[in-house]
Amino acid sequence: MKQKHFPIWQEGDIMPAFPQLKENIKTEVTVVGGGITGITTAYLLAKKGVKVVLIDRGKLTNATTGHTTAKITAQHGIIYHEFMSHFSHEEAALYYESQSEALKSIRNIIQENQIECHFEEQDAILLTNNDKNRRKLEQEFEAYTALNIDGEELTQLPVAFPMKYAIKMKNQAQFHPISYLKSLVDEIIENGGEIYENTSAYDIENADHRIVRTKDQHSIICDQVVIATQFPFFEGEAFYSARMYPSRSYAVAFTSKNPYPGGMYLDVDEPVHSLRTLKLDGEEYWIFGGQNHKTGQYKHDVAPLQKLKEFASKHLKLTDWQYEWSAQDYTTLDKLPYIGRLNKNRPEILVATGYRKWGMTNSMVAAKVLTDLILNKENPYIDLYRPTRFHADPDLKQFISTNTNVAKELVSGKLMQDKHTPKEIPAGSAIKTKQHGQTIGIYKDHEGKVHALDTTCTHLGCEVTWNDEEKTWDCPCHGSRFACDGKVIEGPALEDLKKVEYRK
Ligand SMILES: Cc1cc2nc3c(=O)[nH]c(=O)nc-3n(C[C@H](O)[C@H](O)[C@H](O)COP(=O)(O)OP(=O)(O)OC[C@H]3O[C@@H](n4cnc5c(N)ncnc54)[C@H](O)[C@@H]3O)c2cc1C
The missing domain is CATH 3.50.50.60 (FAD/NAD(P)-binding domain)
Structure with a gap:
C-alpha cells in the first residue's frame, strides 16, 4: 500500500x-x-x-x-x-x-x-529497559499502591519491546x-x-x-x-x-507479521515509544509513536520517522x-x-x-x-x-x-552571521542566511524557485527554525508553526511570516 x-x-x-x-x-x-x-x-x-x-x-x-x-x-x-x-x-x-x-x-x-x-478496554503499561528508570517506575508503583490504583508489576511483556520492568494500570x-x-x-x-x-x-x-x-x-x-x-x-x-x-511527537500506523497481543504501551526511556492497535476495515494496525522533541528544536541528524521505522522493523516485525x-x-x-x-x-x-x-x-x-x-x-x-x-x-x-x-x-538566529546561497540547499529544503543585516529563511521548492521569509515569529518575535521532516518553520518559544511559504499552520500566531525579496 x-x-x-x-x-x-x-x-x-x-x-x-x-x-x-x-x-x-x-x-x-x-x-x-x-x-x-x-x-x-x-x-x-x-x-x-x-x-x-x-x-x-x-x-x-x-x-x-x-x-x-x-x-x-x-x-x-x-x-x-x-x-x-x-x-x-x-x-x-x-x-x-x-x-x-x-x-x-x-x-x-x-x-x-x-x-x-x-x-x-485495554490495560495501560509503562515500561523501561534501564536501571535509573526502573527505580522511577518502582516509585510510581508505590504511588499506585498508596492511591489505590488498580495496577500490577511486570517483568515480561507479550510485545518485543526491550524491557527490564513494567507497571500496568488496569x-x-x-x-x-x-x-x-x-x-x-x-x-x-x-x-x-x-x-x-x-x-x-x-x-x-x-x-x-x-x-x-x-x-x-x-x-x-x-x-x-x-x-x-x-x-x-x-x-x-x-x-x-x-x-x-x-513539544512535538511523531506517529505511524503499520501492519506487522505478528498478531497484536493486546495492551497499550509507553516505553519511558529516551527516546520514548508509544504503542496501541486499531482494527480498521479488516486490517490490524499497530499505532506506534514517539521521538519527542521540543517544538522548534528539530535535530537534522535524527530523522524521527526513520528512527521509528528502524525500531519497528527491528522489534515489532x-x-x-x-x-x-x-x-x-x-x-x-x-x-x-x-x-x-x-x-x-x-x-x-x-x-x-x-x-x-x-x-x-x-x-x-x-x-x-x-x-x-x-x-x-x-x-x-x-x-x-x-x-x-x-x-x-x-x-x-x-x-x-x-x-x-x-x-x-x-x-539566537538574530546573531548569526553566516551567509548561504540557494545553491547549497537541496530541493524541498531550507536554510537561514543574512541579507543586509537581516536574518531571512530561504526555501527552495522542487521547481528550484526560492521563497524568502523574515524568520521572526509573528506571535512574540522569537526566531523560527526549519523542521526538515515536516517542511515547516517552527517557533521554539510558543509552538507557532508556518508552512514553507510562511502561512500559519498552528499555534498562537495569527499572522503569516512576512515574505521578503531575496536578492542574489
Ligand atoms: C503525537 C501525539 C499523540 C497523543 N496521544 C495521546 C493519547 O494517546 N492519549 C491522550 O490522552 N492524549 C494524547 N495526546 C494529546 C491529545 O491529542 C491533545 O491533548 C488533545 O487532542 C488536545 O485537544 P484540544 O482540543 O485541546 O486541541 P486541538 O485539537 O489542537 O484543537 C484546538 C483547535 O483550536 C483551533 N484554533 C486555534 N486557534 C484558533 C483561533 N484563533 N480561532 C479559532 N480556532 C482556533 C485549531 O484549529 C484547533 O482545531 C497526544 C498528542 C500528540 C501530540
Missing part, C-alpha cells in the same frame, strides 16, 4: 464540513477551537440547553486531536509519585479520580449514544477519536448549537458582554467565552506564554508502513493542565490547555469543569486545575528554565 502522510483517523473523511461565519451573531457561550476540548464542552453545554456557537480557524479536529494516538487513560506517564511529592496525597488522588471519572464519562456517552468508534481504553467526536458534533447541532469553520478568532472585547472578533471582521456577542485553542489565542494578562512550552503524522501539545509549569477562568479580572472568559499529551481524559475533565463554572455549579476539581495557581516548587524552577529557553530562542 502507498504510504500516506496523514493520520489513520482521517481516512474516509468522517467529520462533516461547516460554513464560515459571514455575519455578526449573538449567543450565550462562544467556544473557540474545534478539537476534542471545544467539541466536548460545546456538547455538554448544548445538552444542558445552553445556546452555544463553536468556531474553528480551520476544519474541526484537524489540529492535535486529529493527530493523536487516542489512548484513554489515567496513566499519564510517570506522574503520580511526582504529584504526591510536589503537591500532596489528596491532590494526587484527586487528579487520578478526575481522570478515571473522565474515562467513565466517555464510556457512558459512547454507550448512551451507541457510538461506533472502536472503543475497547481497565483503561482506546478509541477512534474522530468517529467518537463526529457523533458529539451531530448532537451539538441536534441541540440547537451552531458550528462555523474557517473562522479565526482574533480578539475578545470584555465589556458588558464579551465580543469575540474574528479575523474577517465579524463579531460574536455572548455572555461567556471558552478558549479551547490549545495555546490560548487570547492571553488577557494571564501570561500563558511564560507558563507553557510545546513491521511489514507495511502505511500512515505517518506528527503533532504537538503543551506542558505547564507544574505538569497539571490549566482549566478554569482565565484570570480574576475576566471571569467570563474560560480556558483549558496544557494536557502534556494526555488530552483524551483531560479534555473531558475540562469540559465538565468549564460547564459547571458556566452554569454556576460546584465541581470538586475546580481548585486543582485553576489556571491562576502557583506553587513555589516546581513552578518557579520550571518558570526559570522555560523562560531562559525562550530568551535564548528570541536572540
Whole structure:
C-alpha cells in the first residue's frame, strides 16, 4: 500500500464540513477551537440547553486531536509519585479520580449514544529497559499502591519491546477519536448549537458582554467565552506564554507479521515509544509513536520517522508502513493542565490547555469543569486545575528554565552571521542566511524557485527554525508553526511570516 502522510483517523473523511461565519451573531457561550476540548464542552453545554456557537480557524479536529494516538487513560506517564511529592496525597488522588471519572464519562456517552468508534478496554503499561528508570517506575508503583490504583508489576511483556520492568494500570481504553467526536458534533447541532469553520478568532472585547472578533471582521456577542485553542489565542494578562512550552511527537500506523497481543504501551526511556492497535476495515494496525522533541528544536541528524521505522522493523516485525503524522501539545509549569477562568479580572472568559499529551481524559475533565463554572455549579476539581495557581516548587524552577529557553530562542538566529546561497540547499529544503543585516529563511521548492521569509515569529518575535521532516518553520518559544511559504499552520500566531525579496 502507498504510504500516506496523514493520520489513520482521517481516512474516509468522517467529520462533516461547516460554513464560515459571514455575519455578526449573538449567543450565550462562544467556544473557540474545534478539537476534542471545544467539541466536548460545546456538547455538554448544548445538552444542558445552553445556546452555544463553536468556531474553528480551520476544519474541526484537524489540529492535535486529529493527530493523536487516542489512548484513554489515567496513566499519564510517570506522574503520580511526582504529584504526591510536589503537591500532596489528596491532590494526587484527586487528579487520578478526575481522570478515571473522565474515562467513565466517555464510556457512558459512547454507550448512551451507541457510538461506533472502536472503543475497547485495554490495560495501560509503562515500561523501561534501564536501571535509573526502573527505580522511577518502582516509585510510581508505590504511588499506585498508596492511591489505590488498580495496577500490577511486570517483568515480561507479550510485545518485543526491550524491557527490564513494567507497571500496568488496569481497565483503561482506546478509541477512534474522530468517529467518537463526529457523533458529539451531530448532537451539538441536534441541540440547537451552531458550528462555523474557517473562522479565526482574533480578539475578545470584555465589556458588558464579551465580543469575540474574528479575523474577517465579524463579531460574536455572548455572555461567556471558552478558549479551547490549545495555546490560548487570547492571553488577557494571564501570561500563558511564560507558563507553557510545546513539544512535538511523531506517529505511524503499520501492519506487522505478528498478531497484536493486546495492551497499550509507553516505553519511558529516551527516546520514548508509544504503542496501541486499531482494527480498521479488516486490517490490524499497530499505532506506534514517539521521538519527542521540543517544538522548534528539530535535530537534522535524527530523522524521527526513520528512527521509528528502524525500531519497528527491528522489534515489532513491521511489514507495511502505511500512515505517518506528527503533532504537538503543551506542558505547564507544574505538569497539571490549566482549566478554569482565565484570570480574576475576566471571569467570563474560560480556558483549558496544557494536557502534556494526555488530552483524551483531560479534555473531558475540562469540559465538565468549564460547564459547571458556566452554569454556576460546584465541581470538586475546580481548585486543582485553576489556571491562576502557583506553587513555589516546581513552578518557579520550571518558570526559570522555560523562560531562559525562550530568551535564548528570541536572540539566537538574530546573531548569526553566516551567509548561504540557494545553491547549497537541496530541493524541498531550507536554510537561514543574512541579507543586509537581516536574518531571512530561504526555501527552495522542487521547481528550484526560492521563497524568502523574515524568520521572526509573528506571535512574540522569537526566531523560527526549519523542521526538515515536516517542511515547516517552527517557533521554539510558543509552538507557532508556518508552512514553507510562511502561512500559519498552528499555534498562537495569527499572522503569516512576512515574505521578503531575496536578492542574489
Ligand atoms: C503525537 C501525539 C499523540 C497523543 N496521544 C495521546 C493519547 O494517546 N492519549 C491522550 O490522552 N492524549 C494524547 N495526546 C494529546 C491529545 O491529542 C491533545 O491533548 C488533545 O487532542 C488536545 O485537544 P484540544 O482540543 O485541546 O486541541 P486541538 O485539537 O489542537 O484543537 C484546538 C483547535 O483550536 C483551533 N484554533 C486555534 N486557534 C484558533 C483561533 N484563533 N480561532 C479559532 N480556532 C482556533 C485549531 O484549529 C484547533 O482545531 C497526544 C498528542 C500528540 C501530540
